[in-house]
Amino acid sequence: MAKIVVALGGNALGKSPEEQLELVKHTATSLIGLVAAGHQVVISHGNGPQVGAINLGMNYAAEHGQTAAFPFPECGAMSQGYIGYHLQQSLQNELHHRWMNKNVVTMVTQVEVDPTDSAFQNPTKPVGAFYSKEDAEQIERNKGYVFKEDAGRGYRQVVPSPLPKSIIELDSINTLVEADNLVIAGGGGGVPVVKTDDGLKGVPAVIDKDRSSALLADNLEADQLIILTAVDDVYINYGKPDQKVLRDLSSREARHYINEGQFAPGSMLPKIEACLTFVDGDADRTALITSLDHLDDALAGKVGTVISKTGALVNE
Ligand SMILES: Nc1ncnc2c1ncn2[C@@H]1O[C@H](COP(=O)(O)OP(=O)(O)O)[C@@H](O)[C@H]1O
Numbered sequence: 001m002a003k004i005v006v007a008l009g010g011n012a013l014g015k016s017p018e019e020q021l022e023l024v025k026h027t028a029t030s031l032i033g034l035v036a037a038g039h040q041v042v043i044s045h046g047n048g049p050q051v052g053a054i055n056l057g058m059n060y061a062a063e064h065g066q067t068a069a070f071p072f073p074e075c076g077a078m079s080q081g082y083i084g085y086h087l088q089q090s091l092q093n094e095l096h097h098r099w100m101n102k103n104v105v106t107m108v109t110q111v112e113v114d115p116t117d118s119a120f121q122n123p124t125k126p127v128g129a130f131y132s133k134e135d136a137e138q139i140e141r142n143k144g145y146v147f148k149e150d151a152g153r154g155y156r157q158v159v160p161s162p163l164p165k166s167i168i169e170l171d172s173i174n175t176l177v178e179a180d181n182l183v184i185a186g187g188g189g190g191v192p193v194v195k196t197d198d199g200l201k202g203v204p205a206v207i208d209k210d211r212s213s214a215l216l217a218d219n220l221e222a223d224q225l226i227i228l229t230a231v232d233d234v235y236i237n238y239g240k241p242d243q244k245v246l247r248d249l250s251s252r253e254a255r256h257y258i259n260e261g262q263f264a265p266g267s268m269l270p271k272i273e274a275c276l277t278f279v280d281g282d283a284d285r286t287a288l289i290t291s292l293d294h295l296d297d298a299l300a301g302k303v304g305t306v307i308s309k310t311g312a313l314v315n316e
């Protein structure tokens with residue numbers, strides 16, 4: 001039996017509640033498959049598109065005098081509830097379908113960040129919808145938001161993405177996991193909070209969920225970190241005619257490709273860095289990056305990129 005932290009990508013969760021529920025149902029089948037195989041599974045997820053959509057909706061309602069203004073950390077907490085609800089329901093339905101009995105719980109999770117983190121001066125985390133260059137420039141002028149190009153897919157608003165320092169609810173998560181519950185935690189990288197003289201305080205930012213998931217996996221002493229996103233594999237020369245699948249990577253090879261600039265900042269780079277943080281902690285640990293659709297194939301070794309301290313296979 002292995003302890004596995006599975007991180008689901010926010011961009012791979014679809015663009016609407018209907019799409020998300022459909023995608024999550026499919027992923028629930030594979031996740032419960034892992035549970036049925038005897039593994040201890042902890043689930044985390046991204047929230048970039050979702051927190052951006054919630055924030056836009058709340059801003060619109062506030063600008064039209066229909067609601068009070070909702071700060072960004074509150075929007076992050078809402079995204080944890082929204083995505084956690086779909087995950088809980090889909091996992092519970094799949095458990096029921098298989099006549100399995102297990103409690104599923106979403107933990108609203110706060111993650112401590114450093115208020116002096118330089119990320120607050122340099123927003124990099126893409127959130128919300130994709131825009132054309134012209135539309136992004138117009139919104140920048142009208143609202144003062146910052147936009148950046150996101151991995152060739154269009155322009156998106158970016159917000160600060162400080163590094164996760166500690167998981168506030170770690171003890172509760174650990175207790176629930178050890179009591180054999182299926183736990184969803186660290187959603188959206190956790191709601192970012194800073195420690196002040198008056199206690200914890202939310203800050204407007206989005207922590208990278210891959211980095212938080214690596215911290216969670218390390219803190220829970222997990223054996224494996226699985227990052228599920230929109231692509232089946234990690235590539236070098238991604239999107240070019242000579243792109244090549246990386247099936248199996250040692251830490252050393254991964255660092256070499258990072259230095260070559262093979263992984264886009266804001267998308268694949270933080271995933272690779274998160275995997276390195278996790279696997280460098282212990283030689284027996286592995287990390288797997290694959291798509292939400294092909295987890296079963298990846299576990300069978302047919303697709304996906306495995307990262308470990310020493311590497312095992314030869315790349316195709
Ligand atoms: N070298 C690469 N190999 C594979 N995908 C890459 C690479 N560089 C950038 N990407 C992009 O990174 C995306 C995954 O990052 P992102 O969309 O931020 O993930 P998520 O929201 O699922 O966590 C892929 O869908 C792909 O477009």
Ligand SMILES: NC(=O)OP(=O)(O)O
Nearest residue numbers: 010046047048188209
């Ligand atoms: N919080 C976060 O990293 O979200 P995405 O996975 O959507 O980028």
